[in-house]
Amino acid sequence: MKSPRITLAYTLVGALALGGTLAACSSDSGDGGGKSTPSASAAPTLDPNTKVTLKVVGLLPGSTKEAQAALADEVKEFQTENPNITVQTQDYEWKATTFAADLAGGTLPTVFEIPFTDAKTLIANQQITDMQAYLNQLPYAADFNKNLLQYGQGQDGDVYAIPAKSIYAVGLHYNRDLFTQAGLDPDKPPTTWDEVRTDAKAIADKTGQAGFAQMSQSGTGGWQLTVDTYARGGRVESEDGKTATLTNDGTKAALQFLQDLRWTDNSMGNNFNYDWGTINQAFAAGKVGMYTSGQDVYTSLVQTNNIDPKMYGLTMIPLEGDNSGVLGGGTMAAVSSKATDDEKAAAIKWIDFHYLRKYTNEQAAVTNAQTQVASKQPVGTPELPIFSQAQYEKYQTWIKPYVNVPLDQMTSFTSKIFDATLVNEPAVATQDVYAALDPVVQAVLTKKDADIDKLLDEANTKAQRAIDSAGR
Template sequence: MRFNRSTSVALAGVLSLGLLTACSSSSDDSTTTKPSGTAGADQVTITVAGLEPGAKQDAVDQLNARVAAFETKYPDIKVEPQEYKWLASTFTTQLAGGTLPTVFEIPLTDGKTLIQNGQLADIDAQFKELSYAGDFNKEALAAGTGDDGKVYAIPAKSFYDVTLHYNRDLFTQAGLDPDKPPATWDEIRTDAKAIYDATGVPGYGMMALDNAGGWQLTAAAYSRGGRVQTTDGKTYTATLTDPAVKAQLQWLKDLRWEDNSIYPGADLGWGDINAAFAAGQIAMFTSGSDIYNALVENNGVTADFPYGLAPIPVEGADAGALTGGTFAAVKVDATDAEKEAAVKWIDFWYLSPLLDQTQAVDNATTRAAANQAVGTPVLPIFSRDQYELSLSWVKDQINVPLDHMKPYTDVMFDQPLVGEPSRSTQPTYGLLYPIVQAVLTDKNADIDALLATANTQDQALIDQGKEE
């Protein structure tokens, strides 16, 4: 994979080597762990982050089927799934209140901070029992490793990059070719207006309700070659006034007040924009490349939905698609028995389907039977070869519209990638999303002034080491 130079993120190279380097084992027994015990042994109960809140019954049924299979394999472990969605704003409260599940998910960017704060369990010993523990890309695993060299969080889901999601039917109704989606921000603007003029449906939607709005503004700015943070390796500098950030805000403002082609409200968060897109209320939006799974699980999207997937425009020097990933962690007060059971679940639920043919087929079969997505394109956490091998195992179960995802899959391994800002990530997004709201709701919003104020505030947060 080709990568651009990035001065903004200490973890900018986390994903690079693992995507193409053959670093993982592909033997069928590669995901085995030490036996958990036999029926009659002292039973351990763990709670696990299962699905996003509001998941459809089919998704719940598929998860329950996998839980049953896990409990058959490990009869001394009882698994209780619960709805869970990572939010930096609620994590500390959940931790203090004892309401976190035993196994929960965290974003790549928050791993180091949570480790340094002593908020994740040390699962190094249990991790090392995995037969493929040495097969992870070392740079990726480093994001879940503490300064003491111990593992506190495990790469658990394939990584994503921010992409363009679009409604093919709305393109057709506007006289546009859905097999040739827009490749530049100017083309997105032109197509958004054409769709609105022809159908009355907003041609574009923008997350703006919460930190997701700052995340997607950052993604767009990075795709234009900008940065919201730079570093010389020691000092981190807020750069919210970067011309690319201003250019994207002006672009949004133009869509709203000149073209009238963007969803006019500021009330779309991550889940809200998914729901609006699934309901045909917007034609295009940007989000993670893996979002099709959530559209199926939470929004009832089916195989006949006119879904299209394309890369985010990448324009100019240092431009790239913003990337991220998900790690699985264990609550800090877990007992040794709970930690052992938790890592077995992480192995079974997240990782075995990527490395073991039997587990891959079993997982894909239950997903397909429950009308869940199989084969959604993602960036692999082990290697490209292993990723493609795992897809070959489940080719008969793949049910996603791959033909309509070709604009993305044709280039997914060639896109330059850029990591998220590595200091005060969520606070930075929290300062940016009100500016997105401002340009969508106030025709006279002063972008320069808003960014200047936010930049001063952001630098203070970075200097204070503020991460929440």
């Protein structure tokens, strides 16, 4: 029997390879493929005597000293291997509300990270550079999971954004300590939304903390409401990406759930302005009993929020009704269209070293794991492989002696995710759809008499306008 960690990875890759669900994470309605054979033109190589300073994404703002030390060690090792390249890291957190302005204003590093949902738009706007010829220099360039790689491809078939981090599937994160304090069994987390509501009220009543919390800001409210919609069988956009469907029964049920927790049960605390970073902070500080987010968030909770591993639990998000599924997404590495040829050549070396080589080279995997463990950083957080299933199995074998995350506290997720249908994010005007839903979530959490139907009608009009504009 495969370990839960490997089973999770295999299952998600299988879903992608079968053309299921995570496959349409672009924010553009184009086919994303173009030519089947990418450009083979040669890229300029970097003269080892040419000095280059490369600005790259670092860690999330506020990351621990240990995490910063681990990254500094990695940069030092890279620069030893590439003495002509000076790497400067920049704290970075992608946010829908600020990314476009940061990119236009030139405040982003040369190598930055983007969600799958943004790659097509940035390619169309010529804001990220064609990296195909540089990617071809890597020995594993042809080994990517093509169902992932396509989301960074332009109409010409060339790769502009490179899969850099694992695909996530959204799970339910819970505080084992608060469960115990509330008289609940932390080894038996809720499996239905009714149980989530019951447990949330018990936590709130007996501990004074929020039993359940929901993101609501900077596009995260719409993102997580879409998660909740999928879990109840609804969709916020038609399959062809032409029609907004925010008024579906699944979204209404999800909002009614939040309204009940907030106003009937009083189990959501008193903070209704969370985004991804602040809800992680509150959870790690013991102020939140449960919330939904990507299954890989444990790494950030350690690096940025210094979470106590003993209090952490991960389980499946409840799935109810026909057509229910789990939302998934991912992260790509991109290079500014303003980069010089020397910076592009240096960038592909950094992307190889920092993101990808550990999955294809045993020594790189072991060295990376040893560096992370020495700095008390997580090794072994469940993830989806960027390359083949067989290659990922090798990688898991390489790092097995160094795994230091509480996998036994995640088994109610890793042992069940393979039975779930994975569903891509809305394919067209993704961030605009999420932005249209943010005020709906905020209103439900802050106004007792919020009219869900009216709010969704208004949001649907906004989303449809964005979809129509994206299609022009």
